[in-house]
Amino acid sequence: MNETRAKEQQDALSARTQRMLDAAPAILCVVGLDERRLIAHNAALARSLGCTDEELSIRGVDALLGRIHPDDMAGLAASAERLKGARDGEVIEGELRARGREGDERIFAVRAEVFARSEDGGAREIFLSAEDVTERKRREQRLHRSEALLATFCDHAPILMYAKDGEGAFLLVSRSVETLVGATPGSMLGKTDSDFFPAEVASIYKDVDDLVRRNGAPLEAEDPVPDARGEKTFYSIKFPVWGEGIPEGAVAGISVDITRVKAAEREREAARDELIAAQQDTIRELVTPLLPIAEGVLVMPLIGFFDGARASRIIETLLEGVERHSARIAIIDITGVKAVDVQVAEMLVHAARAVGLLGAQVVLTGIQPAIAQTLIELDVDLRGLVTAGTLRSGIAYALKRT
Known part of the structure; x- marks a missing residue:
């Protein structure tokens, strides 16, 4: 009776222990080395590798070996040899690639130690625990790849790349930044702009x-960035950065050297200003033409309307022409002038007086009846001006005088 009850208690304890093992997410098993069989295992083993309990019971260790990557078999054999001489409590660790439940390759981090010994002290049973680290390894690989790509960009990109913490200390700098300030690789980290710039x-x-x-x-x-060959100009985009492990207040930036672009812009602006100035000179010549028709005789035909600026240009052009050509008579033809007001009349009088100071005379031609009437009504003093009805008669007068 007591033996039966003890057996029942033992069976209940064994069942409870098995339930605890099956609840563990890691693979747990005990392997008998002599019989090459699985003495005990939890549900995670079958679940991870896609093995059935029947397959594990019949094939034992061979069922597991059949799923291990061929390239890892040599390392597994070497670990088994180390276990044979391992001390109690000594753990042998390693990684194995194995075919998973879905047929894909999985990576397992494995720990093994001696679980029981034979009478001669050799390892008879070993305890194995394994954790599927495939996703962790993939994340690490992606992280390493990203870090390698970032390092390559930082080493070779011609643009400036940098990041600073909330206090302005550099967290990351590209090689181009170090080259710009003459710093050795890695020496800018932890320092600020004030350590390298005015x-x-x-x-x-x-x-x-x-x-x-x-x-x-x-x-x-x-x-603006100081440089030994002169100040450079960089176009910069700066932005805040957040994320796990990134200090609060961190700022990153990318800067592109636009010194040549700015110089080209200045050259284009200078060329544009020269072109505008040339166009204005051409326009002035067109609206205030001055024609030498004979030795000592100039003709300036005027058309359209007048404002103060144009009147000043007319007088300026006329005086320059008289002086340049040593003219004795300057004919101003107003046949094409639409109307005459006080401003135009004063301009004509001023032109006559100014030309007279240079020793020349102004001949005014092309006065239409309506303009003559306006000049009379305005009571314009035309003394000092010679008038003629047409340009032809004005030219005849000038040639006769010269």
């Missing part, structure tokens, strides 16, 4: 960084 330049950078932190949004700006 105080006034570092202050500008700090103000921009602080603005990005306050607004929490990207900012575009043109940054």
Whole structure:
């Protein structure tokens, strides 16, 4: 009776222990080395590898070996040899690739130690625990790949790339930044702009960084950067960065050297200004033409309407022409003038007086009846001007005088 009850208690304890093992997410098993069989295992083993309990019971260790990657068999054999001479409590660790439940390759981190020994002290049973680390390994690989790509960009990209913490200390700099300031690789990390740039330049950078932190949004700006060959100009985009492990208030930036672009812009602006000036000179010549028709005789035919600026140009052009050609008579033909007001009349009088000071005479031609009437009504003093009805008669007068 007692033996039966003890057996029942033992069976209940064994069942409870098995339930505990089956609840564990890691693979747990005891392997008998002599019989090459699985003495005990939990449900995670069958679940991870897609084996049935029947298959594990019949084939034992061979069922497991059949799923291990061939390239890892040599390492497994070497670990088994180490276990034979291992001390109690000594753990042998390693990684194995095996075919998973879905037929895909999985990576397992394995721990093994001696579980029981034979009478001669050799390892008779070993305890194995394994954890599926496939996803973790893949994440690590992606992280390593990203870090390698970032390092390559930082080493070879011609643009400036950098990141700073909330205090302005560099967290990351590209090789191009180090080359620009003459720093050795890695020496800028933990330092600030004030360690490499003049105080006034570092202050500008700090103000921009602080603005990005306050607004929490990207900012575009043109940054002046001192250089041994002269100041350079960089187009910069700075932006806040967040994420796990990134210090609060961190700011990153990308800067492109636009010094040549700015120089080209200045050259284009200078060329444009020269072109505009040339066009204005041409326009002035067209609206105030001055024609030498004979030795000492100039003709200036006027058309259209007048304003103060055009009147000043007419007088200026006329005086320059008289002096340049040593003219004795300057004919102003107003046949094409639409109307004459006080401003036009005063311009004609001023022109006559100014030309007279240079020792020449003004002949006014092309006065229409309506314009003559206006001049009379305005009571314009035309003394000093010779008038003629047509340009032809004015030219005849000038040639006769010269």
